[in-house]
Amino acid sequence: MDLVSGIVVYVILWWWILFMVLPVGVRREDDVQQGNDAGAPKKPMLAVKLLATTVIAALVWVGVDLVVRSDLISFREMIRDWP
Template identity: 45%
Template structure:
């Protein structure tokens, strides 16, 4: 995997994990003011979620990189087999 592919894989992984982490620690206010949605979070904890998203994405990316670098699953062989059909 070259560095461009690594950045792309990490970015996609980060965004997928972010959407999984967004519901964590969501609390809503009891009394809403005018123009506020009932489900709007009181404090979204975005820095907390960004930190956990980065940690989880890094672990997943290292696993993906190790899988690709070890040739346990050869993606080139899969591509070659798909090209025959």
């Protein structure tokens, strides 16, 4: 995988994993004041979630890169056999 492809795959993985991590640990506000959304979390912990997303995306990206480089799944052969 070349540099640009690697960056694109990492960015896609990062966003995908971010949307999976965002709902983790969300607790709703018990005392909702007027003008606030009842579904807004008390402590969103965004910094922790962004760090976790970055680490998880990096680990998944390494796995994807290893699979692509090892030709375990050869996308070039799949295209050649395409009808």
